[in-house]
Amino acid sequence: MMNRHNFKVIVGGVDPAPFGAKNEFAGAFVTNSRLMGVLVVYIHWQIEPERRGGDASGNFHQFFYIETSEIGIESYRGFVGDDAETMLEAEQAMLGGLGAQKVDISKREAFLLLQQYAALNEKYGEALPDGVEEYDFILSERIDASREEQIELLEKTCERLEDENQLINYFLMRYFAGDTEVVDLLTERPLAEELSPSDRAATMCLNRIEERADASGGISFICESLIETEAEHRILVSELTLANGLVRSLAIISEFPISNAETAMKLERPEFITVYETFTEPDDIRDFLDKRYPAALKRDTDAGKLYLNFNENNHHLKKTLYRLNDDVKGMLYITDEGQLILASYSLSRIHRLERDVRTFPFGRALLPIAKYEFREDAFYNFIRSESGDFVHFVEYLCDFDPSGDED
Numbered sequence: 001m002m003n004r005h006n007f008k009v010i011v012g013g014v015d016p017a018p019f020g021a022k023n024e025f026a027g028a029f030v031t032n033s034r035l036m037g038v039l040v041v042y043i044h045w046q047i048e049p050e051r052r053g054g055d056a057s058g059n060f061h062q063f064f065y066i067e068t069s070e071i072g073i074e075s076y077r078g079f080v081g082d083d084a085e086t087m088l089e090a091e092q093a094m095l096g097g098l099g100a101q102k103v104d105i106s107k108r109e110a111f112l113l114l115q116q117y118a119a120l121n122e123k124y125g126e127a128l129p130d131g132v133e134e135y136d137f138i139l140s141e142r143i144d145a146s147r148e149e150q151i152e153l154l155e156k157t158c159e160r161l162e163d164e165n166q167l168i169n170y171f172l173m174r175y176f177a178g179d180t181e182v183v184d185l186l187t188e189r190p191l192a193e194e195l196s197p198s199d200r201a202a203t204m205c206l207n208r209i210e211e212r213a214d215a216s217g218g219i220s221f222i223c224e225s226l227i228e229t230e231a232e233h234r235i236l237v238s239e240l241t242l243a244n245g246l247v248r249s250l251a252i253i254s255e256f257p258i259s260n261a262e263t264a265m266k267l268e269r270p271e272f273i274t275v276y277e278t279f280t281e282p283d284d285i286r287d288f289l290d291k292r293y294p295a296a297l298k299r300d301t302d303a304g305k306l307y308l309n310f311n312e313n314n315h316h317l318k319k320t321l322y323r324l325n326d327d328v329k330g331m332l333y334i335t336d337e338g339q340l341i342l343a344s345y346s347l348s349r350i351h352r353l354e355r356d357v358r359t360f361p362f363g364r365a366l367l368p369i370a371k372y373e374f375r376e377d378a379f380y381n382f383i384r385s386e387s388g389d390f391v392h393f394v395e396y397l398c399d400f401d402p403s404g405d406e407d
Helices: 084-095 107-123 132-140 147-156 164-176 180-186 260-267 282-292 347-358 379-385 390-397
Strands: 024-031 038-046 059-067 072-080 102-104 203-213 219-228 233-243 246-258 271-278 297-300 304-310 321-323 328-335 339-344 366-374
Touching: 024 107, 038 084, 038 107, 059 084, 059 107, 059 132, 072 084, 072 107, 072 132, 107 132, 107 147, 147 180, 164 180, 164 203, 164 219, 164 233, 164 246, 203 260, 219 260, 233 260, 246 260, 271 347, 271 390, 282 304, 282 328, 328 347, 328 379, 339 347, 339 379, 347 366, 366 390, 379 390
Parallel strands: none
Antiparallel strands: 024 038, 024 102, 038 059, 059 072, 203 219, 203 321, 219 233, 233 246, 271 339, 271 366, 297 304, 304 328, 328 339
16 A cells, blocks of 8 residues: 655644643544544644743644554654644645544543554554654553443444445455454454454455345345455455344355456456646646645656545445445646646546646646546556656557558
């Protein structure tokens, strides 16, 4: 997974060393995205007037991005001040791709969450993110919590599930990830020992759900899941029954590895791409896109800069066909050679992206030169190729010689 949250700590006004338990807690929230395997915790502090130094603001803000399975606290950002633009940029950058809502939590709950996931950092040998001097007082304060309190807090971090497909997709996603904590939360009773999710550590790339009724009218759900481990891709077919909004039973029908070619066929889907030549400096376009899409996942490459825009929610989990990247709304890539490339997985969304770019300040200085529909992944292959010209890249892939010459 690409790390979208590596930030430098921005400090303004005062030395961060005095920040600690003496400050007044002013509020906190957590995102209800635990079922996706990630969380953001935010804490707001009021710094005592005598400790601010000069005219510095009394507000101190802390954002923690947490990966709940194999890392713990993945990145941190803290800053002093009241600047609305800085606050919005930090919040969008941390929360923008989660499709989650904010849930207010207490100081004790915020501390419990951060201590729980800092313990994962230690367990997996992952270093805590830079800025430890600003939050080590949170990790060092001893807090004991009952199992009931821990479960209540876990429930606060989870989205309320609204339908059966959503329950099944989330359950299998966390089951394949080996996330025992959430699997236990979503099951009516503990799974049999031989089905323990702790034995797994895989990503669910695709899941297809089919409802079936037996002769007596009982309903079950047959799921065909494509999962990715460190070593291979596998197909796992399972049968689930549900009751009272929870998973009642899980049975593994079959499981087997598949080849890379079979995996590509399973993941095949339409990909729509529009290519523009630009008559504006690429740096100016990048500056504009940085401001236009503050919540996008941004990635610099050797040949340009990529922007991934995500959906505002996770409603794709409610479908009978789940795909890992269905949370991606659209992608933009500005190359150093001056091409702007739009990509999406649906025709309606690529049309929406095309309409959007026409409204950009440089929209009249964009010349559309090509449109494509692919049945397999061409866009990411292009980005990995380090090429700056998508048209030439496609011609190379197709072994196309526009001059008509043959060897």
